Amino acid sequence: DAMVIQNPRYQVTQFGKPVTLSCSQTLNHNVMYWYQQKSSQAPKLLFHYYDKDFNNEADTPDNFQSRRPNTSFCFLDIRSPGLGDAAMYLCATSRDLGYEQFFGPGTRLTVL
Amino acid sequence: QKEVEQDPGPLSVPEGAIVSLNCTYSNSAFQYFMWYRQYSRKGPELLMYTYSSGNKEDGRFTAQVDKSSKYISLFIRDSQPSDSATYLCAMKPSGGYQKVTFGIGTKLQVIP
Numbered sequence: 001d002a003m004v005i006q007n008p009r010y011q012v013t014q015f016g017k018p019v020t021l022s023c024s025q026t027l028n029h030n031v032m033y034w035y036q037q038k039s040s041q042a043p044k045l046l047f048h049y050y051d052k053d054f055n056n057e058a059d060t061p062d063n064f065q066s067r068r069p070n071t072s073f074c075f076l077d078i079r080s081p082g083l084g085d086a087a088m089y090l091c092a093t094s095r096d097l098g099y100e101q102f103f104g105p106g107t108r109l110t111v112l
Numbered sequence: 113q114k115e116v117e118q119d120p121g122p123l124s125v126p127e128g129a130i131v132s133l134n135c136t137y138s139n140s141a142f143q144y145f146m147w148y149r150q151y152s153r154k155g156p157e158l159l160m161y162t163y164s165s166g167n168k169e170d171g172r173f174t175a176q177v178d179k180s181s182k183y184i185s186l187f188i189r190d191s192q193p194s195d196s197a198t199y200l201c202a203m204k205p206s207g208g209y210q211k212v213t214f215g216i217g218t219k220l221q222v223i224p
Contacts, residue, residue: 004155040120042200042214043156050209057211090155097209100146103155 003027004104006091012110013081021076021107023091031097032074034066035090037106043090049074050097078109086111115139118201118215127224131188135201135215138182142213143206145177147186150198150217159199160186163206191222 004025013019023032031050035043047056049068063085065077078085088108092101118135125131133147144163148156160175162168168175174187184203188195198217204210 006155040216042116042216045211088153092155098204098206100158100161101212102158103148106153106155108153 004091004093004102006089006104006107008107009105010108010110012112013078014112015083016080019078019081019109021078021089021091021109023074023076023104024072025091025093025104026072027093027095027102028071029093029095029102030071031094031099032068033092033094033101034064034074034076035092036085037088037090038086046076081109081111083111085109113138115213116201116203116215119218120216122219122221124221124223125191127191127193127222129191129222131186131191131195131220131222133186133188133199133201133218133220135184135203136182137184137203137213139203139205139213140179140182141205142203144204145175145184146202146212147173147175148200148202148214150200152197156200191220193222193224196221 007022033048034046037043046060067075088106090106091104094101147160150156165177165179172189176185198219200217201215204212
């Protein structure tokens with residue numbers, strides 16, 4: 001089945017220690033998104049890639065970076081995680097801009 | 113005022129009941145309306161996707177949009193314990209790429 005895969009499902013890191021979360025998709029979609037979702041809150045868009053074109057949300061902290069080496073993979077790098085960065089990180093894809101988004105299962109990040 | 117308002121619940125109903133989930137919004141530019149289901153510790157799953165006003169039915173689920181009142185609803189008929197999840201409404205304007213705005217989700221529990 002075509003799908004969005006996120007690894008790892010659970011990630012524990014220490015305060016200030018860089019961490020990378022991974023997303024891959026077999027849908028061959030052009031657009032990939034990263035969202036942050038804290039407990040009982042709406043998903044918050046961090047950035048998206050349209051093909052290789054990176055689009056950052058204005059309020060996304062510089063601490064968050066992303067890479068998309070090819071169509072299938074996208075990475076979220078948190079350079080110096082703080083306690084406030086503990087959250088579920090959701091990757092989503094869509095066929096093109098403005099189309100329905102399909103989400104992966106998420107990576108739950110814990111910062112100690 | 114938030115762009116999208118959604119009662120977080122929790123909402124508890126007996127198995128077989130009709131469930132009504134609702135969102136209100138303030139941005140009259142919203143044209144596309146979605147409902148996602150999110151099981152605990154999983155990513156959101158798209159349930160319904162509608163454009164502009166009207167009703168859309170898919171099995172036990174009916175999505176309703178009233179743009180004049182800026183009010184959307186999701187009805188679940190013959191609710192099952194497996195429907196227990198958080199339901200997020202989401203919406204966006206039309207025209208090229210537009211960011212999706214999510215509600216915080218309503219937690220539903222269907223009791224056997």
